[in-house]
Amino acid sequence: MSVPGSSAVLRVLWLLSVFGTVLPLDGGMLFPRESTSREVKELNGLWDFRPDGSLNRNEGFEKAWYKRRLAETGPVIEMPVPASYNDITQDPTLRDFIGWVWYEREVFVPARWISDEGTRVVLRVGSAHYYSIVWVNGEKVTEHEGGHLPFEAEISSLIRRDPTKPCRITIAVNNTLTLETLPPGTIQYMNDRTRYPDGFFVQNIYFDFFNYAGIHRPVLLYTTPTVYVDDIIVETNFMDNTGLVRYKVSVQGAATATLKVTLMDKDGHCVASSNTPSGVLKVVDVKLWWPYLMHENPGYLYSMEVHLIAVSETSTYEDVYTLPVGIRTVNVTKTQFLINNKPFYFHGVNKHEDSDIRGKGLDWPLIVKDFNLIKWLGANSFRTSHYPYAEEILQMCDRHGIVVIDECPGVGIKDIRSFGNASLSHHLVVMDELVRRDKNHPSVVMWSVANEPASEMPPAEFYFKTLIKHTKALDHTRPVTYITDSNYARDKGAPFVDVVCVNSYFSWYHDPGHLEVIPIQLNAQFENWYGKYKKPIIQSEYGADALPGLHMDPPMMFTEEYQNALLQSYHDVFDQKRKQYVIGELIWNFADFMTAQAIHRVVGNKKGIFTRQRQPKAAAFILRRRYWRLANETWRLPPWTKYPCSL
Ligand code: GCB
Numbered sequence: 165m166s167v168p169g170s171s172a173v174l175r176v177l178w179l180l181s182v183f184g185t186v187l188p189l190d191g192g193m194l195f196p197r198e199s200t201s202r203e204v205k206e207l208n209g210l211w212d213f214r215p216d217g218s219l220n221r222n223e224g225f226e227k228a229w230y231k232r233r234l235a236e237t238g239p240v241i242e243m244p245v246p247a248s249y250n251d252i253t254q255d256p257t258l259r260d261f262i263g264w265v266w267y268e269r270e271v272f273v274p275a276r277w278i279s280d281e282g283t284r285v286v287l288r289v290g291s292a293h294y295y296s297i298v299w300v301n302g303e304k305v306t307e308h309e310g311g312h313l314p315f316e317a318e319i320s321s322l323i324r325r326d327p328t329k330p331c332r333i334t335i336a337v338n339n340t341l342t343l344e345t346l347p348p349g350t351i352q353y354m355n356d357r358t359r360y361p362d363g364f365f366v367q368n369i370y371f372d373f374f375n376y377a378g379i380h381r382p383v384l385l386y387t388t389p390t391v392y393v394d395d396i397i398v399e400t401n402f403m404d405n406t407g408l409v410r411y412k413v414s415v416q417g418a419a420t421a422t423l424k425v426t427l428m429d430k431d432g433h434c435v436a437s438s439n440t441p442s443g444v445l446k447v448v449d450v451k452l453w454w455p456y457l458m459h460e461n462p463g464y465l466y467s468m469e470v471h472l473i474a475v476s477e478t479s480t481y482e483d484v485y486t487l488p489v490g491i492r493t494v495n496v497t498k499t500q501f502l503i504n505n506k507p508f509y510f511h512g513v514n515k516h517e518d519s520d521i522r523g524k525g526l527d528w529p530l531i532v533k534d535f536n537l538i539k540w541l542g543a544n545s546f547r548t549s550h551y552p553y554a555e556e557i558l559q560m561c562d563r564h565g566i567v568v569i570d571e572c573p574g575v576g577i578k579d580i581r582s583f584g585n586a587s588l589s590h591h592l593v594v595m596d597e598l599v600r601r602d603k604n605h606p607s608v609v610m611w612s613v614a615n616e617p618a619s620e621m622p623p624a625e626f627y628f629k630t631l632i633k634h635t636k637a638l639d640h641t642r643p644v645t646y647i648t649d650s651n652y653a654r655d656k657g658a659p660f661v662d663v664v665c666v667n668s669y670f671s672w673y674h675d676p677g678h679l680e681v682i683p684i685q686l687n688a689q690f691e692n693w694y695g696k697y698k699k700p701i702i703q704s705e706y707g708a709d710a711l712p713g714l715h716m717d718p719p720m721m722f723t724e725e726y727q728n729a730l731l732q733s734y735h736d737v738f739d740q741k742r743k744q745y746v747i748g749e750l751i752w753n754f755a756d757f758m759t760a761q762a763i764h765r766v767v768g769n770k771k772g773i774f775t776r777q778r779q780p781k782a783a784a785f786i787l788r789r790r791y792w793r794l795a796n797e798t799w800r801l802p803p804w805t806k807y808p809c810s811l
Pocket of ligand 1: 371372373550615616649667705752769771
């Protein structure tokens, strides 16, 4: 990649360090939902776009591109939002661009939102990679560090200044990764002019997926009254037939307000209510939230309607927010993972937010297709490898009973310098933001704070002890883990996790081609980890690349036969150990996905059981047969399940 002189990225890094100050979380940032008191206006579609291709990547700030229409300061192209920008054009420099890119869109705000002083208008970005600064009509309204999580700013007073003009939203996004970002990365300058052009540098990353960038999730304007429901926290439990919903509502904008909290069943009947800001709702004859294939009615959701009324001298404010609530419990013993006190075995997948053209951009057809494939497969769970997925996806999981291990973007923490204080403080804030966003999803049953960090390094002990303790303090209802591939005897964080999650690639990265080592090595892996920590274990990754249509018998690496044979050898060991302390198996990966260019990647990682276009490889049928059998064996699936009899 040929890019401008060294000051370019230094400037980028300087900006990151200036803007990267840790701000306390303000507000609950509930998912924007329409109600009788709230409106939502999506700003998805085509935005004006320009990468800052200047030598120092800083022209946009020097020339204050946010002050005027982007088209007035230089050429713009049309860029879809949400989408990664990388694969949209034919330009390889945009595909591999490092630095600031600029997005702009003008929008008419409904006149009532402007004229009604009792209306609060909020601009929300579902996620952008990775550092974002937002201006409205040339004024900075917020900035945010990190992708995968939402951020927002109240813009009510700004848009009221000149109600006749459309509102111009400018978002600058920088995808530079440093040792202190999540995920971490480094910029490396190549100064040998006999080998590299002037100003040549690369962004080194320590993770195995393409570093897509841009505005990845919807951008919205939404309203609330100026006195509003800011946050709701629910924790659920049950005793015998009675469901218990402990809740807490936070209100902003007034010292006092009257609240009415009503819990309704699926048919809209009130099953419990209260008029205090916190308390416990009791639900007689409770319908619990069950995972897919564990119950005839999985994913049962009640609706908690919070109705607020606040009266001031001049006005009355009314706000209504409805939160889906699934009532369930999660517990971990030495050998089991319990959902509603019943042993739950994860037979699922690891995924990526990744697809042709849109990269990591939220895409409804893809999301729905993936859910159909997950259910076809008989999978009951997935891990959000290696970062938080869109809230819209978690809402689907809640409704369909798909169980989620919710992972933060702590992937590729390999350099000892990424265990320092600055990295840790940022990681803690990311966990704050993740738990704030996902705390009320019944589908989320465990937090994963990292994937394959260098957890054998001495500083990992303090780092993970602190991080896991912090996460448990944020949410005492869910177990916490991180995903390890390190040596069981030297892993520094394992003493602090509730569940041991191990990735291994026997007969792939180790002893390639030798399928016969799997029974011995996998068995030893489980015995060692369990022997030392006495905690239940999930095989959180295993798999092999397979190029669809490539066949060999006897199997050879990269053929569909080899992928099948490897999976089956793993399954034989899982079948012995799941009767003891192995509580789950998650295939790597659900679908092929894009990676950086490397000699071991042929246009991406091909360990999918589906292709990137979501067509099954032979392994998908092996897994389908297995998952449905597992579900049937555990739950003796009655006729309601649509169990594919032919399997
Ligand atoms: C892993 C990583 C995952 C990679 C996978 C692979 O251990 O967690 O991100 O994609 O291996 O295929 O190498």
